[in-house]
Amino acid sequence: MKRRTFLKAAGITSSAALFSACVPKEAREAFLQKDFRSLSKDEVAGIIKRLEAQYTQKFGKPFSVSAKEPIPETSFGYALDISRCIGCRKCVYGCVKENNQSRDPQIHYIQVLELEKEKGIDFMHADMYYDRDEVPHEGHFYLPVACQQCKNPPCVKACPVGATWTEPDGIVVVDYDWCIGCRTCMAACPYDARQFNWGKPHLPSEEANPTTHFLGNRPRDKGVVEKCTFCIQRVREGRYPECVEVCPVGARKFGNLLEEGSEIRYILENKRVVILKEELNTQPKFYYFYGT
């Protein structure tokens, strides 16, 4: 039973005794789970064990769920070279595979917009459904958009239950167990970066990525919101996000904003950089730049 369904049920019966009597132990534990940030180390370990067993059984292969904490003195930043991107969408599908998104209904964290060179960055004339034989298409450029990992995130402020927050390394995360599916955060996000599981997610076992993080790519349920986490399961291990590695043209750059001499710092110091919808003061840590 999920928290929201139970809350409804509880409204009718309002009986804790009944709850403990008729709900199996596993589900009872899941329901009584606190939000991730107020859990003790032991509690986290217990939850992780339960989840690993659950996923392993469901997908028929061993799953790991990490709760790895932020690397000290790290603030992640991302930069995308607009002059290089050719709109091939390899990042979109690489992301889906790495992050265990539902294939049907389809959930994508990255939307690649096709824009006209003459009009510049103009969302009124953006097309995310472009279907070309070849890219880049004459006279057009491409702008992949995903979560901008804002320093001043409207989504976090909008959430009525505190199920989404900014981690010390700057990643805005969602606790899928705590999310009540109200979608207020989605309405608050000016980048359309949050996705909702309207239907029961379908993730074929053979395609499931068994290396997961609690706040990242572990399998989700129907009725929760999800989004890009910079591949928290990878970057907290020091690896690049998946989209950086699958980009054939090398348009995607990632690193620690606090580290002098990192790729990301080089870009901020040497290239022409833009952020999307600057006037909203969301302060993205996702930068677009012109490499040429």
Next chain:
Amino acid sequence: MKRFGSKSRPILQGLAILLFSILLLTGYQAVAFNGILQQTKTGEQVDIQVPPPPLSEDYYPCTMCHADMEVNLERRELVEFHDDIVLKHDEENRWCMDCHDANNRDMLHTASGQLISFEESYKLCGQCHGPKLRDWKAGIHGRRTGKWNGRKEYLLCAHCHDPHSPEYQKMKPEPPPKKPGKIK
């Protein structure tokens, strides 16, 4: 076409791996691959691995044929061999020997005549594309994989650009997302 060099390359690679393992075992940190080294905040050096150049086994080593061949510096249409190579790279001002070495066909050379290996072809490109080479060394042009806080792998210019016809090839994009419709 006979496959030249298909025997010697794995041996060379094996040697490189062996050498590398020894360096690792002895705890040697600042390993220079092709002379590319990066300084990090803490002053330690992070090495970057570059995969071998994308030479086809049919052609390498070049000296298999060229060691006993006359050098022909004349600009001409190649018919006997290499007829698949089409120069589309400032071709009016360029010919093979601007980049390849006439006397040692296994090597490239700079304008000043300095020999460079195919592993270091970026030095050749950098002569005319200085700003691109600088960005490439900083990790901005081209692609890095591996760890953002540690060992990285890097692609050579030649992995993405055919030196003879370097314009980046167009490609078929992955399918567009489904338009929102019925929810199951």
